[in-house]
Amino acid sequence: MKKYIIISTLVLSFAFAPRLCSAQATAQTTTVLDTIYANDTKNVALFFPEPIRQGITGSDNFVFTYNREKEQYFGLLQAKPGKESNLLVVNRNGSIFSYIVRYKKQLSKLNYFIPLSNSIGNEKPIKVDSILAESSEERVDNRTYYYQKFCSYLLNRNQRIGRIKKRTQGIVLTVENVVFDKEELYFVIQIENNSTLDYDLNFLNLSIETRQKGKRKSLQRLYQEPIYKHNLPSKIKENEMARFVYVMSKFSLSDDRRAILELNEKDGERNIEMKLSHRYINNPN
16 A cells, blocks of 8 residues: 555646746745844844945844934834744845845844845835846945945055054054055054953944134034944954045045044943044045
């Protein structure tokens, strides 16, 4: 009886082989979603190749926040204990990103730099006007790839603009280089922790400060959003250092303006404010 069942199964398998092959081919095209872990004590940052237009989580246990008034490239994810859910993000260009999100008490990764190749599709139909025309998605992906390669190149070279350095309580902030390439300025930055206490980075902002002269002297600061951040750390352990690159849209400064780098420690007070003269900005390498 057992032999008869086995033979019958084999016959049926061969009879329906075309359908099985078709089903297998369909299954192979199924997208396997990556998993992002978060908890309720730390912000997990997700950096996208285009500004975020919409972000939705499938459960109240997960909260994804982003700037709804001014489009930005990153959002912050937090989670409470509970069942896994999903996160759906739509970029300004219509690219759709989907992930499984899970709670995890101990996180090994706090920053996700998401390439355009991770997109599962586009909410808008793609119109091809010309074979030679490069799609906006390809341009964005190529631009991000170029930033990655050029930033890696800068971190491997030793050229410096001088000693632009400031320190406080064992923490040293250094601007190693300012490089102009195409239409962007690249700031090569180093944070050194010479103390015996780990340094948790809250933020590093670059602003433009205008000094208004006259009887009523005042200062006005305008925050500059980086186009791309390469190897930005979330923590610098004791007696270690981190080197990374900020990519900014090209700008220049007049004599009454200067760039300000603000380094802020999370849950701490070892903060540094560094002033960069217009001479460094207007004369990059």
